[in-house]
Amino acid sequence: MDAFHEGFSAPRPVRKKFAKPPVKVACLPCRASRTRCGGQEPCSNCLAKGRKCSYLPSKRGGPRKKKQRLSPSPDGEDQQNEARFPDVSADFDEASGMFSQIDDLSLPGAGLRHLDFSQANSVFPGFPSIPLDLSPLPMSNNAQSLVRLYGSELAILNAYYDFIHLYFPILPPRVTPPSPDQPLHCPLSGSGNSEPLMVYRPRSPLSLAISAVLALIPHPDDPEPASNLSVLRRRTYAHTFAQLANSIIEAESDLDLSTTDPSQALSTPRPPVKRERLHPRTPGDLETLLALLVLSVYEYSQRGNLLKMRYRASQALALALDKSLHCYTAENQFSEARRRAWWMTYYCVIQGSIVSTTPPTIIINDPQFTTPYPRFASDAEGWSILIQAQQVLVSATQFIAELNNGLSSQSTMHYMFERMQQLDSWTNSVLSQAEVLPIPLQDNDIGDCHESTTARSIRSIAHIKLSSAQIKTHRFRAFSDIPIFIKKHCDLTAATNPGSIQDNKIQGLSSAHQPHNISCSCSSLDQFQRASSAEYMTPSDSSTSSDIHPNIPQYPQIPFAPGFPYSPQQSAKICLRAALVISRTFESLPYPQPLTSSHHNRSPQRLPRTMPSFACCLMQSSYAMFMIFYKASVAKQFSPSSERDLMGDSTDRLIEELRQGLEKIIVAVSNYSMAFEALDGMRDEIQGAYQTAFPNANI
Structure with missing residues (x-):
């Protein structure tokens, strides 16, 4: 028995964790997989698995500093606090590298920068979710x-x-x-x-x-x-x-x-708000x-x-x-307030469906919605145009989802042709209303005329949404939805996951066709190369998507069935016009101009606009302009030398107009991101693509 107790109480030998100490800086793939890195370039792990080995300098180093306590606490309380608030600083480098690689998996949607990284939303169970440094x-x-x-x-x-x-x-x-x-x-x-x-x-x-x-x-x-x-x-x-x-x-x-007597709660009226x-x-x-x-x-x-x-x-x-x-x-006296409350609620519910590309939770033209539109004293039709624009845009968003399904099965394409024509006609009808000069109301009871700036702003927002709907309606036909942005933005295809985006639509088809003999100008894209009569591209008469953008993977061209109501040139022309309208309209939106008091030092920089519920329109506009820029650049590069001089001036004018339009978009989204951090994701994507397209430009 003594021998047993003696053996039981004998101290165990201390085993070294590593035969040799770990390296100071591990490569990003090893950090993400939480495996030990050898520190070479490339390291043995990456070399064995055939993956790219890259390093990011570590911010770690030096002894860890414990937080100073304001007052001494008992040992038991100290241990309890340490258990409740574990020190995760040592794992921050590994976590930041991991988050950078799984960002697309955990995106909340629309390519927006996400400021919520809670434990409940952690992609890897048991691994602490650490907020990224967004400073x-x-x-x-x-x-x-x-x-x-x-x-x-x-x-x-x-x-x-x-x-x-x-x-x-x-x-x-x-x-x-x-x-x-x-x-x-x-x-x-x-x-x-x-x-x-x-x-x-x-x-x-x-x-x-x-x-x-x-x-x-x-x-x-x-x-x-x-x-x-x-x-x-x-x-x-x-x-x-x-x-x-x-x-x-x-x-x-x-x-x-509900707390004291639940049996009576259902039959009790809600108490009025006393405030x-x-x-x-x-x-x-x-x-x-x-x-x-x-x-x-x-x-x-x-x-x-x-x-x-x-x-x-x-x-x-x-x-x-x-x-x-x-x-x-x-x-x-409360009629106008209740009308605005209802239609702005309607607007926000529809907006949620637009940015998340999900079906609306309400019927957009439900006959039960009989509340009259609110009214601006300076614009009798402003609210009506805004709500109609929202209805058109959510319908165009749903059209994209339906088109995806139709391209997969090729069974409902005739319906999609009719749907596209109806959408285009509807959009043009509301656009024609938006372009008519506003008619002021004579009713003086609805308020003063200080809403004239708001009325103009609302009509501009409606114009932006309608132009975005045009791009959504024609984007697939014009550009085959070739991705240029790295992350997922609204309903635009991301460039980081080529294997799962369109493989379920077609198999074995090559990507976007190479344009020849294109004469580009600021107002016409009619001479883009026309598709074959069958409207299917074959490997012999098409180029790869890398010809248009050398840094994006090869994506297959979406097959459009014969009889499509618009040619690629017509759709591209509509997208170009709509994209430029969006850039100009954002530039014309008013900036906040509050009255100033003498003791405040006003910065010469413009104040940020607020409530960007239409930020996705910025992405639609920039996508269309980038695609047309690449088409025009490739066309000029591969055109015969005898025609290059003839088309050079018109192509240069188009590219310059696109550059100016993209700069206006960057200025607009940068202004919003001064206040709203989530829009940094959109701004960074557009700026990155702009710098790739125009490396010598300064903005």
Whole structure:
């Protein structure tokens, strides 16, 4: 027995973890697979598996620094805190490399930069999800920053009209003259993600949701608005406002009897909201619904979360239907507010289907939707054109999904031909309405004329959406959906996964045809090489997609059946015209121009536009312009020398117009991304493709 106890208590030999110490820097593939790297270039693992071996300098090094505690704590409490908050800094390099390689697997959608990396969404179970470093600029020695905060409901409402109403008019017109924009001047110190201090806490869920958007706009007195500290500050405050708004929404949706006496809850009316109205002509019970609409756009443009975007819009729809806003025909002082609440809810629900390329959750022309459109004093048809444009765009988005299915089976192509013609005719009809000069209303009871800028902006947004619908309708026919962007953006095909995108559509067909004898100009693409009479490409008379873009994989050409209603040249011409219209219209959208007060130092840089619910149109426009640029460049390169001089001037003019159009798109998306971080993903993709196409251009 003694011998047994003796053997049991004998210390075990300590085994060395590695025969030799690990290398300081491992290659990216070994980091991603969490295997030990030899440190050579290429390393033995990559050499054995035939994969590309690349290195990224490690940011690790030096001893780990423990956080200093403000007060001493007992040993047991220290151990408990360490167990609750494990140190993951040692794995950050490996995690960042891993996230960079699985980014496409975990994208929430639409190519937007995603700021939510929770444990529940971790791609690898058991591996800690670590937020990526999204800091645009390093922090300076000045450890202070300013966030756009306001000190009263009235100041928040005034800022709403300055920064949000121009693009997202959920409230009726102003009832008081505009006053100077006066964000609080409260320098904040400390780390960017520390718990924010609320100088003033908004009372309404709507004023909280509006504050979440306003906090993203750089403060006029912030000395370094693009610094790491300022961006993190704005992000933290904005999300705090959004969470507070959600908490009030949940609280107001609950019933006390649901907790104390559930048997009586179903038969008890919901108590009225006892709160001072934010807007005199908007009922207080609508503020929860309107807050959800603002939060829907916030989740899309700031956090890149399409799931939450659609969820917030669906919550608003449920409230709107519960209040019968979809069939509200009464005339009183709140009529305009209820009309705007319903049709902006409709707009956001449809927008969720557009950006996620999913079927609408409502019937877009449901006869039960009888609420009249809202009205602008300066434009009687502005709201009607906006809603029609949204209906056209969601129909064009669904057409792409149906076309994908039809190309796979080739069984419904005749229906698709008719569908394409109907869509094109519908789009042109609404476009003709949008191009007619607006007719002002004579009714003075609907508000003052300060909404004239908003009315022009809404009509421009409708024009952008209609042009985007044209590109969606004709994009496949014009360009065979050849991908040029690395990540998935809206319904555009990504270039990183060639094996699964079109292989299920056709087998053994080569990719896009090589154009010959093209005469390009700013207004005509009629001389693009016409497809064969059977409209099927064969390997002998086609080129590879790498001829158009040498850095993208070879994708098969989509086969279009005979009898297609538009030739590739006609569709390309329509896409070109629509893309240039989008770039010009974005340039003409108004910028926020709040009244200034003397003690604020206004930056000469333009303030960012807000509420970019139509950002996908930027991607559609840039895609069409890039494709036409590559077609024109290849055509000029491979044309016979006898014709090259004749077509050179017209091709150069077209390429210059495309370059200017792309620069306008980059300027527009860069302006939005000053406030909304998720749009950085779109901006980076377009800028990267632009620099590849125009390496000597400066923007």
